[in-house]
Amino acid sequence: MSEEIVILGKKYSSKDRVRADRTDKLYEDIPEGETLLKIEDLNVTYRTDNSTTVAVDNISFDIKKGELLSIVGPSGCGKSTILRCIGGLLQPTSGKITIGDKECTTAGSDRGMVFQDFALFPWRSVRRNIEFGLEIAGVPKEERRERSTRYLKAMGLEEYADHRIHELSGGMKQRVGIARAMIMHPAVILMDEPFGALDAQTRNILQHSLVEVLKNSHRTIIFVTHSVDEAIYLSDRILVLSKRPATIHNILEVPGERPRERAAPEYAELRRKILDYLESQNTIF
């Protein structure tokens, strides 16, 4: 794995390159469907000057390789907090997060992230946004271009390659966000309400695009959403959280291959069950 490779006259240790921009290759020996990511006794307590808030209370769960796991829960229950911990953007108060046998303590390109408000670099073109991670990893320009072209195509962004971010619609922006995370082949992609800022129609289109992309390229995804329909349409499993401090209420399997029919009667009961629970967790005052 660590032989030297020469790209355009530059020498790279292939091991470093794989580490930086194909982290999924580091876990090739883990078969699909086996545990890839482990969250053990995760606890997050926020401290401010005059209060402490327990946001996440001793949560443990696993993510299997190749699955799409949704996390739903009442708003403010700690979903983003969990995701930020996995992404290494937030230090948990206690608990352990491991990918394969490596403990995650800081952020890295092995855990890609897609943000609700896109978080794209406004001074970069669409293409250069998508190439950002490759640039960071030291991938030579020619190869970057070739790889970003593939993702531009897959996301239907070819015409917009040289556009600036502010020239795009919300849906287009999130396509860039998804491409920017996926091009790095992270071991797991963390999506925090990625379609939450979009209108209902655009949302549906993007959900469908995501399913299409996943058909051609297997990925492990943790998908936070507050839409039960979205969770049912996309996920293999749904993790249902209680109100704050987040504890796990239930983990539900969603049967059926993707693409799924929206509002299919076979999901009615599952949908009802989750919605009823979430309603019971609503704190109305």
Next chain:
Amino acid sequence: MALKYDEHNKYHRLARTGVITVISLIVLLWVWWLVSTIIQKTMDFNTSPLATPGEAFVALFDFFNNGDPIEHRSMWSWIWSSLSKFIKGFLLALVLALPVGLLMGYFKILREFFTPWVEVLRPIAPIAWAPIFVIIFQATNGSIMVVFVGIFFPLLTNIVFGVQKIDTKLLDAAKTLGASRMQIFVKVVVPSTVPYLMNGVKVGLGVGWMCIVAAELYNTTLSGIGYFVKFMIDNASYDYAFAGIIIIAVLGLLTTGVAEYASKCISRRMGLDA
């Protein structure tokens, strides 16, 4: 033919601004004329220190054609000696404020340490340094240093502010794409600070231009448009002094105009508005 103002027509808006500006300037000249005439009539000066617009423009025309009335040095050489000092002071401020500001913005400990320095030194009017700087650095470099002080602080505070205003989501995004602290600094912090830097440049150029003119009043060498004004007043050639003042106003307008335009272009190119 009825001419009706249309707010959504670019040419209408432009014409409106143009017409109002011209009228405004004419009224300003008239007020100047009125005040200077009243002073000349009511006060018992040999020559009033307040030249009328007519006298000033005649002097300006002569200055342009024949140079100053005493040494006969060309108008451009007087202007250029101010401009070159101004540019040097500006570049010096930029070269120093940029790294210092970025580092102060990025590293909290540096910010905490240097903020008291900045807060103590910043409120001092830059021109207060002029007499000291002229002694230490001589006339030319002393003026450059005054300009430097005038431009440095607006630049610095804007850059520090800009670094702290960075969208933390962008930093998060860069981290999850594998960027190191150094890479984040170069590829995220620096570019997103540019609009704030440009804002600092805009403010700084305005202050700097005031500084160079004022600093030259302390000069003893025949150089710079500020010194020209003093030179003419000492010589009781008030009309030429006012010609100098007109040049100062126009050049000040030009520098801030150029900065404004550059800042707009750059912000647009960067896809940022600040």
